[in-house]
Amino acid sequence: MYKYASLVRFKKYKKWRGLTDIGSLEVPLAFILTVGFSIFVINMDIHSNITTYQEPFKNICITIASALIGIIGILLAGISIVTGTISKEVQKIICKLNDKDSIERILISFEFIAFIIGFQIVAFIAIYLSLFSPEAVVNKYAFYAIFAVMTYLLFFTIFYVIGLVGNCIKVFSISNTYHEVLELKKDFFDKANEIRIDFILNTILTSKTNKEAFLIELRKFVQAHDIEGKEELIKYFDDYYK
Numbered sequence: 735m736y737k738y739a740s741l742v743r744f745k746k747y748k749k750w751r752g753l754t755d756i757g758s759l760e761v762p763l764a765f766i767l768t769v770g771f772s773i774f775v776i777n778m779d780i781h782s783n784i785t786t787y788q789e790p791f792k793n794i795c796i797t798i799a800s801a802l803i804g805i806i807g808i809l810l811a812g813i814s815i816v817t818g819t820i821s822k823e824v825q826k827i828i829c830k831l832n833d834k835d836s837i838e839r840i841l842i843s844f845e846f847i848a849f850i851i852g853f854q855i856v857a858f859i860a861i862y863l864s865l866f867s868p869e870a871v872v873n874k875y876a877f878y879a880i881f882a883v884m885t886y887l888l889f890f891t892i893f894y895v896i897g898l899v900g901n902c903i904k905v906f907s908i909s910n911t912y913h914e915v916l917e918l919k920k921d922f923f924d925k926a927n928e929i930r931i932d933f934i935l936n937t938i939l940t941s942k943t944n945k946e947a948f949l950i951e952l953r954k955f956v957q958a959h960d961i962e963g964k965e966e967l968i969k970y971f972d973d974y975y976k
Contacts, residue, residue, distance in 0.1 A: 760893030768886040795862040
């Protein structure tokens with residue numbers, strides 16, 4: 735089960751459907767570009783003249799594989815942004831106002847495209863090695879089918895990563911908004927607690943004990959705790975409760 739945990743998560747969140755979801759931006763764009771490039775390659779009759787195009791294709795494959803490795807680094811940075819900017823309090827608010835799996839869904843998107851990129855890196859390296867053969871390794875139809883699939887996955891990856899970058903920006907913005915809300919709530923409750931404590935202390939000072947005795951005990955209490963700025967705190971209490 736744990737061996738294929740990634741595949742289970744992809745199935746749970748229906749990530750495989752993303753490869754053919756025409757409602758998304760990346761699928762139509764990738765499809766249009768793939769059709770255009772495929773028509774160009776077929777018209778050039780590259781398969782029949784593979785020896786002429788071997789060196790350019792080698793360079794293209796190794797360059798793309800290197801670029802895809804770099805994209806994985808961008809994905810790791812994106813994951814760091816998502817996980818680093820969302821505190822537990824913000825997570826609770828996001829899950830309460832949205833789908834409870836909304837944060838995990840975003841993280842699985844990173845995992846999914848990283849999986850697709852990993853597959854492409856291996857495939858491009860395999861294609862690169864096959865181009866050392868003096869003759870075409872596969873027949874004409876298989877050649878153009880492989881070209882179309884790899885071209886589609888490449889453009890899909892580019893547009894999918896762009897979408898993830900946009901999502902990271904949205905998450906950062908939402909996180910900041912929620913932090914501001916939490917700060918406002920915190921300030922409100924801090925003021926409420928301060929008023930409540932002042933009321934309790936005022937009741938104590940006017941009914942059961944004198945202020946001097948209270949300040950002596952308060953000084954002892956502050957001195958007994960391991961905190962910075964004890965003298966400043968004691969002076970503040972002396973001035974505040976006199």
